[in-house]
Amino acid sequence: MTAKHLADTVTLNNGVEMPWFGLGVYKAQAGTEVETAIHYALEAGYRHIDTAALYANEESVGKAIRESGIDRASIFVTTKVWNDDQGYDSTLRAFDASLKRLGMEYVDLYLVHWPISGKYKETWRALETIYEQGRARAIGVSNFQIRHLEDILSDCKVRPTVNQVEYHPLLTQQPLHAYCREHQIQLEAWSPIMRGNLDLPVLQELARKYGKTPAQIVLRWDLQEEVVTIPKSVHRDHIIQNADIFDFELSPEDMEQIRGLNQNHRFGPDPDTY
Template sequence: MNETVTLNNGVEMPLLGLGVYAPSQTNEVQQAVEWALEAGCRLIDTAAAYGNEREVADAIRASGIPRSDIFITTKVWNDDQGYNRTLRAFNRSLERLRIDSVDLYLIHWPVKAYRHDTWRALEKIYSEGRARAIGISNHYPAHIDELLTESVITPALNQIEFSPYCYVPEVLDYCQQKQIQVEGYAPLVRGQKKDDSRLVALAEKYEKSTFQLLIRWSLQHGAVTIPKSVKRERIQENFDVWDFTISDDDMALMDTFYDNTRIADDPRTMP
């Protein structure tokens, strides 16, 4: 089972997928993607900066699953931003992924000097039908407000770091008001909070692992969620989260775990 969400342009996207940020584990990425597809995953989130788009392509080919059944996301890195450079970077990503179009193309970070020209390039890519949807990553409301002053198309999605420990509800609320789907990366906080006694107690209550609880929390906030793992058992476990629901009271409790623990930069530090 894998539920879907409908983006603001009508495209359906799986609610749970696999993140493949693993720059030191390139050789393991292909196997991880194969295992995830085997477990029912149909959303793969990569990026030019991860250096593993080729491995993702190899895994999809090896799986035998039709390309049309798999939702592929990739991103333009900061050094490639700007109108013409973004168009060239997108073409290189397509070549590495060995596909004619992606399902979702994102601006990886809001680089102030280039963000408008980069978005203009994404709008061109979208208008040509080479991306089924376009969006942004690591953008907070101030960045999006600025983007929307010149954009023709409203981003379909905003991918942000999302866990109870860096939960900024005003960002989620803002995106929902703008009909921009939120996607959460690093929901497992790279294991840094697996021994949090509050989290452990809740996991025991639901007879699930702390990782499953964190994924479920993200899903119940309506965020597309992309936990990363290169271990088969963990990948299977991460997709076994559809048979329980966290109560409203426990969701509210988890919302209070915020301590600004992050594995990536805080977008609020970017002008």
């Protein structure tokens, strides 16, 4: 189902509702910058905030959500365990620390940030424990390739609900997307607008055709591909503009044009070599 409104959600494989669209806060500075960005987003109708231990802004994320006056249960909060903390006991400790920084009793989604060789399966066992304790409403992974997912699925007690990966028109990851669909793992896009590298003729042409910006074209494409998307911005106008994508729909031909831009090009690290 394609999202029709900013508040629309996808039902994860464990029944939890996750908003299709959210605000990512990677590289948003702790304190005023990230707090203000979250206030702008929540005022605009966003109900999904994505952070991580690595981002060093969990405390500010929690503060901004509390100060918003919006019921905690109405906001979907994701955080992630960083690579240095992977392993069973260390992940449990890292999760406790994240909860303390956020000032929350639970998170909506907890992710393994990267598939660190020799560690991610023990990390996943810790996430299963956290899930069974009810302290994360859903658990998932980030930057996992098919082989990593196969490894987890071979003997997990709880299936990942989400795989958050670098995903955009230059990196469509079609085999991974198909695998996730087949196994009911929701794909989620980080860096959806390619770190601003949007000066592509196809995107410029479609922006003119639909009366939108190239970024809005890409974000709409994500949603029509049934990919949850979390563009990062700290600017009020961009936060509002990014979410202004529910009043139009890309045609099947235009969707295919954007898919055709794929070059398997990464702006971030390659999970196979990271």
